[in-house]
Amino acid sequence: MFSHFQALLILCNLIKDAVNDARQNYLTSSVISASMIDYNTFNEQMNASLSQFKSTLPNQFSNNFQLIREMVQANGLVSLYSSNWYPLLHDWTDYQTVYMEPQYYGNCSCFTSSSCTQPAAPHMKGYLVGCTPIEALLRSSIACLYEQDCINTFTVYLNLPLPAPLPLNIIDSSGIQSTYSSALTIYSQVYSRPDSLLTTLCYFQDIQMEVTTTGTYTILSNSSMDAYGYIYNNSFNISNPAQNLLTSDNDAGGNGQFMLKIVLQAGVKYILTMTTFWSNTLGVYSIIGSGPDLINFSTVNSSKIQSDYSSALTIYSPMYFRDRNSSSTSLFYYEAIQISVSMTGIYTIVSNSNMDSKGYIYRNNFNASFPDENLLFIDDNMAGHEQFMLTVILDAMINYILVVTTYSESVMGTFSIIGLGSDLVYFSPIKTSPIQSNYISTWSFRNQLYVRAQSPWPTTSYLYYYQSIQVNVATTGIYTIFSNSTIDTCGYLYNDTLNPLFPDQNLLLWDDGVTKNLQFTLSIYLQAMTQYILVVTPYWPSRTGAFSINALGPGSMNLSTNISSTIKSQYSSALSAYSPVFIRPRSWGFDDPSYFFYQSIRINVTTTGAYTIFSDSPIDTYGFLYSNTFDPSFPDQNLMLYNDNAAAPNYQFVLIATLQAMKQYILVVTTYWPGQTAAFSIIEVGPASIGFSIDISSTIKSQYSSALSIYSSVFTRYQSPSPTSYYFYQSIQINVVKTGIYAIASNSTMDTYGYLYNDTLNPLVPYQNLMLYNDNAAPNSQFMFIITLQAMKQYTLVVTTYGAITTGTFSIIALGPASMNFSTDNSSTIKSQYSSALSIYSPVFNRSQSPSPTSYFYYESIQINVATTGIYTIVSNSTMNTYGYLYNDTLNPLVPDQNLMLSDNDAAPNSQFMLIITLQAMKQYTLVVTTYAAMTTGTFSIIGVGPASMNFSTIDSSMIQSNYLSALTTYSPTFIRPNRLFGTIFYYQAIQISVSISGFYTISSVSTIDTYGYLYNNSFNSSVPSRNLLSSDDDSGGNSQFMFIIYLQAMAKDVLVATTYTAQIKGIFSIIGLGPSLISYTRLNTSANASKIDSFYSSNLTTTSPLFCDKGTCPKSTYFYQSIQLNVSTTGSYTILSSSSINTYGYIYNSTFNSSSPTFNKIASDDDSGGSSQFMFNVTLQVMWKYILVVTTFSINVTGSFSLVTSGPGPVSYIIQ
Structure with a gap:
């Protein structure tokens, strides 16, 4: 049977190798075509080739495999297992001929057919044996692996011990040996063997033996079991095991193995009964026969009928005190199952579970209160693997009770029961479902605190919220109480009452859930009409959350809350930047003065009594309770009680006080740390509800909105990290009509910085008159001032940013005892503008910070001057990526770093330059506008912002254009362009160029052909085209046209060679030259066709x-x-x-x-x-x-x-x- 899996593995690997080899051969094949194949045609051919490959590969493998199978059968190749042919000797003399006899499977001979098969022994659904392992495999199926019962049987064989090898001196090597292998399992038949007690039941298997040659044969067992063997003539009667008995043996073969020597007649049927000396013994075995001829062993099919039952022990299963040897407090889950049979006989009942199971069989009925009554059989693990096995004689028409339980107490899990015997075993569960009761609640601030029993920290520093639940039952019996929560819970059961000051008093039972998924389970015998108290608490101190209680037992359980203090009132609000501010009491250790946001709440009660008031907030709160009124200027006046975070978790205050009815109190909610804001809620617990109402303070809100932009005023702010860093700012004049504490805060997406000045700001001396400054005291990197302002006095608020040159919108929010007046301090900020464009006619230079000394940039130089000295901002606006340079006096384009004061690329948005600098009145400056990328053109505008208008005037540097028109024809001379292969001929025209003014010139081509240009110093030799070469270009002019930007010396002679990118191309072209003077073009006579x-x-x-x-x-x-x-x-x-x-x-x-x-x-x-x-x-x-x-x-x-x-x-x- 197991060889099937080996053969299947070999066959799968063979198929895998065949597929991989065929795939590799296919991928290494080539496709050769005499001409280019159309894509669609190629795709169709490839798909057809792949389809053919996929369809022929299985046929090729199948044909080869069939050929091998037919060769094995046609040539009579002998299987290693002698499953198709076996050797036969007719005489026991030297040099005798060995004859090969075919094996028969039923009436089918392996001589005539290789497809002969029969069911495997031991019998497994779908598994066959036959002439060769491969033929048997091809006709078998794996149906067994889809049925749990068959898998269980299969597992039994896998778990059986293997037989030990026989000693060599036991086996008669002179005779012909025959072997037979099988196993005694729980599926084997059971009987009371001869010479044993009637109550001793042994597993056995009948094996039919036949020989073709009469003679003396030796039959020997080989097993790890103590084997017992019986040989019967013709048949074996289980009801009369002495009938037809010829011989028997126990251990004459040594090591607990039987050895039978007997004369067997040819043509006579014998039965060998293989059993064991000890009862209920299972294992594998083999039978070895030797003698003058082969012994034909065949299994006598007498399989048992199997019955199955599956269930589980759960928390809802009943519990009982299992037996007299167990402690009276040890409870076990169990299930009682009624079993019956219609035919009296021997039956085996086996458990299968991950639990260590234990089985009991009772006659007629089972009483859980008296588990020894009617008890017939008990077993713990005779089936091995901690499973019970009961082999018993069951009478027809008699009711039996099978009780399935566990070896250890309070164990739960699934199990299955297998019944084996001569007929079906009928299983019927005895319904004893317990009655379920439920209770749902939560731990929160509503619950009381105490030091729980068995706490690892039994001090008042570690307090546990708890809930006490009154428990009573109407039916006496065993009950199970268990919790369900995301929190690790503990359960305590008390008799009658709980005294939280003495939590061990009256305690009956407790559990901390450490071994049960962090949830407690209490199983106990409860008396009807008796009161119990269940206390549910978390394992860890100060934990809160939801929980539920489930109770199971013979009757319902009444679970009711043992009434304790309940929340009567709640109030929610928030401390924010708009809340009033005061200097709270008990603010030692903080800077003086330290300001705290607060909210005052008026409270009153209708019933005199003790009340608990506590906070709930993500911040560290501080609570103050005042009698009658609260004056923030005198915060110690009328103070009754205060608290920071004693007894409450998460840094929350708790105030416990006796409040009088009809009397007014003020609760002030503030924070431990200055300047903190967040939401909070107030929770009250007491004999009556509390009325909450806001104690309205005179807090007025004022607001102002504006923006910082690139057109705002600029200064070097106080506390700037660099004296050369500039910041946009806005100065706002403020004043109030009432002296008091005011809070001023910004709100912006920028990281703002605020300065408060007494009277006015001098931007050139930013620390003069400075009273207060702040960066991010408010959330989100916003500034906030808390300061006492005097009525009728002028102040200046300056809004700027932490980072230099930052722009964006902002708003200012002020809170205080009166409104705050805002008015913009209009500084003299004047805006000036200039517009122009860079084009191919603009002058060219190699700008400062150029990435390459050969990169050229169009530019425009603009003369600027101002009438008032001050800080000015110069910004560009263009779709180009602009670059700006500011020069002192003038620009020398040949030395672009000379006189340079300042440069910028993209300090302004959208890749625009921005220059911020102090300009002197009556002084001349030159602004140069160019681009970041070389040879870029487009329009632009310049915006100047400062204390006075800025005068712009264009510095004339216009370019002079020179044109030349000609063509490349068949009469044009030819040459081999530099760095081209020999034999590649190009038409060209050589043109001498000269200028009267030295400077940068642009020379570009315009044509419908793809042109190529070369510039030479002094002269050009077409035979040596790389000599005197200054520069070459293909496409810098766009549209496949060349363009040179080059510095030309006056009176010098240079040669421009116009040719094409592709060989032997002809066409018309023109040359356009731009520069500070005209370019003179002279066509050079370079061929015989020059005329x-x-x-x-x-x-x-x-x-x-x-x-x-x-x-x-x-x-x-x-x-x-x-x-x-x-x-x-x-x-x-x-x-x-x-x-x-x-x-x-x-x-x-x-x-x-x-x-x-x-x-x-x-x-x-x-x-x-x-x-x-x-x-x-x-x-x-x-x-x-x-x-x-x-x-x-x-x-x-x-x-x-x-x-x-x-x-x-x-x-x-x-x-x-």
Whole structure:
């Protein structure tokens, strides 16, 4: 049976290896195509290949596997287990022939078929044995693993001890050996074997034996059990085990093993009964037979009928005092089950559980109060693994009671019962469900405190909230009381009453829940009509929370609260920055003066008595109780009682006082620490409710709102971390009409900083007249002042920020005995503005802090001056990332660090610069506006803010533009560009450039072709293009055009080489130069064709241009065209080249062109000879001859601009037809 799993594992690994090998072979295969395959076609081919791979792989494995199976059968290969063929000797002499005989499974022979099978022994549902393990596996199933009963049987075999190997001298090696293996389990039959007491029951198994050769045979057992063997002629009768008995043996084989020597007749059936010397013994065994021939062993099927029952012992199960040997206080959960059978016989009842179970069988009935009455059998762990096993004779039609309980007290868990015998065992639970009672409550400030019994800290410093519950029952019996809470609970049961001052008095039972999920369980015998007190308390001091109590027993339990003090009144409010302020009593150890927010509450009671008043808040509260009235200027006057945090948890005050009816009291709620705010609630416990009402103080709220922006005034604040740090600020004039303590606080998303000045602020001397300053005394990094202000006196509040150059909105809130007047102190803040733009015509320089000495930036220099000395703010506003520089007097663009005073990139929002600086009156400064990134253009504006207006005037530095137009044609010289492979030819044109004024110049190309530019010093040699090279560029001008920004010396000679990025490209181009003077362009003669003259023409094809059909077969004219007459003054060879962003097409006609007959007079036509989808003609043109050039497009209905260049021995004139 177990070999099935080994064979299944080997087969699974074989399949896994086959799949992995096939997958690896598939992935290493190649796909080769002579041409590019369309993506969709490729995808379809790959999906088809994968589908074929997935469909053929199982067939390949199945075919190979079937071939191996057929080869094993056809060649008669012998199984290691001799399960298909076994050896046979006819004579016991030397050199005899060994004959192989086929095994038979029923009537099926392994000689003719490999598919012969029969049920496995021991019998397991779905498992078969056959000719070979693999054939048996293929015809078996794993249905057993889906049935719990079968799994239980399987587990029994796994847990049985293995037999010890036989001594070598016991086995007769001269004969032919036959073996048989099996096991005695709880599913085996039971009987009272011969020569044993009738009450001694042993497990046994009958094995049929047959031989084909008459002779003397030895039959030996091998097992860890003390085996007993009996051989019967023909049959075995369990009711008369002496009938047909031939021989028996106990341990003649030694080690408690039987050995039987007997003459067996061929063709006669014998029964070997395998049993044990001791009763109720289980285990595996093997039988070894030796003699002149093989012994055919076969199991005599006599399996038991199995019955099952499942249940559980829970907290709701009944409890009892299990037996006389147990202590009278040891209680056990149990379940009573009625069992009966319809056929008298021997039955085995076995438990299966994670608990250490114990079983009792009673006749007729079971009385839990007298557990010894009617008791028949007891067992604890005869089934092993702490499980009971009862093997008993049950009479039909008699009721028995099976009691399932545990070895240890108060244990709960699931269990199952298996009944085995000659017929079904009927299980029926005896319903003894206990009656359940419930109680739900909480621990809170409402409950009293005490020092609980068995506390690890038995002092008044560790107090426990508790609740006492009155308990009584109407039915005497065993009851279980248990708790349910998220808090670790303790339970105490008292007889009659509880005295919290003496918690051990009258105590019957207690439990702290340490071993029961931190919840207590009390099981006790309670008398009817007797009063008990259940005290429920947390395990840890000062814990609060919800709990519930459940009680189980033979009757209902009455659970009622043992009435104690109850909360009568509650009040909730909050201390905030708007609460009044005072200097509280008992504020020793704090700075003088220290201010505390407070709230005064008027209270009165209708019933004289003792009251408890306590707070509940996340902050450390302080409580003061006054008689009649409270005056915050004299906080010790009328004071009755005060408390900080004695007896209450979480730093809360508790006031316990006798209050008189019809008398007024004032409760002042404040904090232990100065300046703290938070919500709070007041809870009162006493003989009557308390009336709470706010004691209205004269507290008036005033408010002011504004904002700090980049246009606000600027100063260097007092306590600034750096004397060069600037802060936006606003000064606000304040005054009050009533002298008193005022609180002034800010509210903003900024980290604010506040300064309070006596009379006025001098921003140049910020500590002058300063009275008070604060950063974040209020929450969220806000400032707060608490100060006594005099009536009719002027103060200045300055609102600024902790961090330099911070902007945002803010509001000011003031609280005090009177309203506070706010008025903005309008400083002389004047705003000035200037607007302009950076463009490609702006001057260029290499700015200070440039990331590279070869990076160039457009800039504009602006002269500024002011009439009043002071701190000014200069801010840019642009969609560009701007950079600002401020110079003393003037800027030298060649030395950008000279005279530099200040620079900034993005101190203002949106990547804008902001300069804050003290400017002197009547002095000249230069502001330079440029960008963070090189060669960036766009509009900008400048805003200046300060004590006076700022004068802006542009410093003229306009650029002069110089243009040059030409083309690359087939007559242009060619070269190999620097760093290109040999053989790659590019058309080029070399142009000498010179300037009259030294400075930075911008030289860029404009063309429809992708241009490439090179700048050379003095001269250019096309054979050595890297010599004298100054710079090269491809796309810096955008749109695939080159651009140079370079410093050119006056009177120096430089050479600009214009070529293309791609080889052998032709087209028209222009050069635009910008700088402080004109650029002189001179085309250099660098080839034999230098004498060629270029003639240029530009125009457009529009929707108003005429249409024609260039193919002559169009249903209608769909191509726009333009016809141009060409006239030459010199006969010769000419090249005509188009240049456009559209795909052009050209035709040349002799004399005239007729759009209705486009082939008439046609000399030539061309589409793409000029490259880049442009036409080009090489034609001979005669003087005095008329030629018509037609410019059109390759595609229909296309419009766009185009240019023409004609190169030849003379100029060409263009006349539109």
